[in-house]
Amino acid sequence: MAFFKNRAGQKIPVFAVDSTGSPKTGDAANISAQISLDCAATAATDDAAPSELDATDAPGVYYFNMLTAETNADLIILFAKSSTSGVVLRPVFIYTEGAEVLFGSVNDVAPAVGDFDLSTEFAATADLYNGMVMVFISGALVGQNRKISDYSVGRNAVFSGAAGEVDAPWPAAPANADKIMLIGRIG
Numbered sequence: 001m002a003f004f005k006n007r008a009g010q011k012i013p014v015f016a017v018d019s020t021g022s023p024k025t026g027d028a029a030n031i032s033a034q035i036s037l038d039c040a041a042t043a044a045t046d047d048a049a050p051s052e053l054d055a056t057d058a059p060g061v062y063y064f065n066m067l068t069a070e071t072n073a074d075l076i077i078l079f080a081k082s083s084t085s086g087v088v089l090r091p092v093f094i095y096t097e098g099a100e101v102l103f104g105s106v107n108d109v110a111p112a113v114g115d116f117d118l119s120t121e122f123a124a125t126a127d128l129y130n131g132m133v134m135v136f137i138s139g140a141l142v143g144q145n146r147k148i149s150d151y152s153v154g155r156n157a158v159f160s161g162a163a164g165e166v167d168a169p170w171p172a173a174p175a176n177a178d179k180i181m182l183i184g185r186i187g
Helices: none
Strands: 010-017 031-037 053-054 058-066 077-083 092-094 099-105 116-117 133-136 145-147 156-158 179-185
Touching: 010 031, 010 077, 058 077, 133 156
Parallel strands: none
Antiparallel strands: 010 058, 031 077, 053 058, 077 092, 099 179, 116 156, 133 145, 133 179
16 A cells, blocks of 8 residues: 655545454544654544444445645554444554655746745645755746755745756746646655
8 A cells, every 4th residue: 555755635544343353333433543653652633533434345444534744754653542342443554655746837926046936736834845856847947857955835946056956046937837747755
């Protein structure tokens, strides 16, 4: 199962059984979970209770929806428990994958050669894309690439290296709406 570091919209499944070992259905409201990122202290998951997949066709299977921040680790451990007596859930251990290819565009009416804002396909999380390589796939800079030196909450990508370095500013400012892709490990 591929599980990606720093990506929203992912789910972690758990399996619940009763004291006889039979799948436990209808228990979602009684199940909660703690999460540990890279073996740090546990904290409650943002998803207070899981969703039940299908009581008939997948009895005992529930899943938690994860926020981006809850996937920001190389190792994720989810500890689910039920307040229902006799219901057992085992911890889930997940090693994340981080190499990503993300697509979006420039979203800046006055982009500069050394920094510009990106479209809302990209997260508004500081430093999230630092070190990733940006490649233009449309516009005057098509095919050119640079490493992102710094990325801010305002979706602003900065290229601050000296001339000739991999994170140097672009030879010309891109145009608003030029298409780009980011390649590398997030976070």
